[in-house]
């Protein structure tokens with residue numbers, strides 16, 4: 001399987017090269033040359049465990065890794081999950097909630113980042129190379145990225161976060177990781193300062209080259225690929241209905257795009273229900289065909305507070321029948337005008353239904369789900385659940401993806417349900433653990449000096 005750029009500006013590359021490249025060198029996103037139709041295989045996969053199914057679904061996309069090696073790598077990726085089903089499907093009212101938060105940091109990002117960490121280690125070991133990951137986080141992604149690569153050989157990870165601006169729990173999820181290859185840098189500044197530091201350090205190309213600097217951004221193809229698996233898994237858990245729909249709380253369009261790939265592979269998904277919070281650029285797009293930048297609203301579902309969705313370009317590429325010229329033109333127009341439009345949207349556009357959910361509705365939904373069914377949903381999950389309920393058709397099973405454990409979002413849960421006990425042993429235990437972080441001023445030269453000294 002070869003990978004191409006959505007902008008058409010690179011020679012086709014292998015899976016391993018695509019994973020190491022992250023963002024395509026022409027600024028586009030990497031996509032597989034073809035999407036295999038696995039319909040004939042569906043009958044054979046019914047009895048597989050989660051990890052076995054993951055290996056089967058992903059293997060055709062990763063054919064430059066020997067199958068037995070790949071299977072072992074995938075098995076290791078899901079060993080860190082605490083539930084025997086990895087991602088259990090739980091009936092709640094008329095909807096089925098797929099819990100994707102049983103990984104080490106209690107968020108669905110673990111599903112992709114545990115796999116990505118294993119992949120990086122495999123490829124680096126094979127090539128005898130090293131990788132220094134530099135990232136900036138406002139909270140959640142940092143801990144999932146750290147958990148993915150802690151203790152892995154050939155990799156160091158440097159995560160910058162704004163001192164005092166992440167929640168104490170989020171900070172402890174990062175700073176209690178004491179492995180030698182993990183460096184938490186608490187920056188005297190805002191999250192924007194951290195992102196600017198990241199850009200400045202990456203823009204020093206000779207430094208980037210000399211220290212083999214890499215990122216774990218949400219556009220890495222391997223992250224999308226790992227997320228395709230649980231769409232298949234939920235269908236088997238439902239006993240293979242003729243059709244089912246899936247509701248997805250959406251920010252950067254990575255999770256729901258994986259559902260799109262699953263549908264292209266032949267999984268009988270009917271509708272993909274795209275749920276946003278007040279940051280509704282994607283909900284507006286799937287209503288009107290107009291993609292227009294808004295301002296960022298800070299919401300009760302912060303992992304979905306985005307202005308532009310970094311994975312959306314992959315969808316556009318398929319909307320334009322895999323034409324890199326039209327895709328590039330759309331992105332260029334959007335970059336110039338902050339607005340671009342699909343004329344007469346049809347075809348795969350109709351695979352999606354979308355809406356935005358306000359904070360008030362989110363807290364109400366958390367309250368109602370708990371009152372009626374005794375189920376505690378985190379605010380992101382509640383956003384998806386609300387639309388799952390609204391868009392469900394008679395006799396069509398509906399799956400709602402649960403993207404975080406409620407204990408990660410204590411403040412919102414307390415607001416929605418003041419009397420409810422909301423803990424998780426992993427988080428409760430963090431207070432007693434030793435921590436390590438390095439306080440740094442917001443200066444790119446200081447960051448570079450720190451990386452140099454740590455290598």
Ligand SMILES: *Cc1c(COP(=O)(O)O)cnc(C)c1O
Pocket residue numbers: 107108109140249250251252253254255256303304380403404
């Ligand atoms: C990242 C995240 C999302 C959004 O997923 P995308 O792939 O960016 O659309 C939703 N919920 C939680 C808890 C997340 O961490």
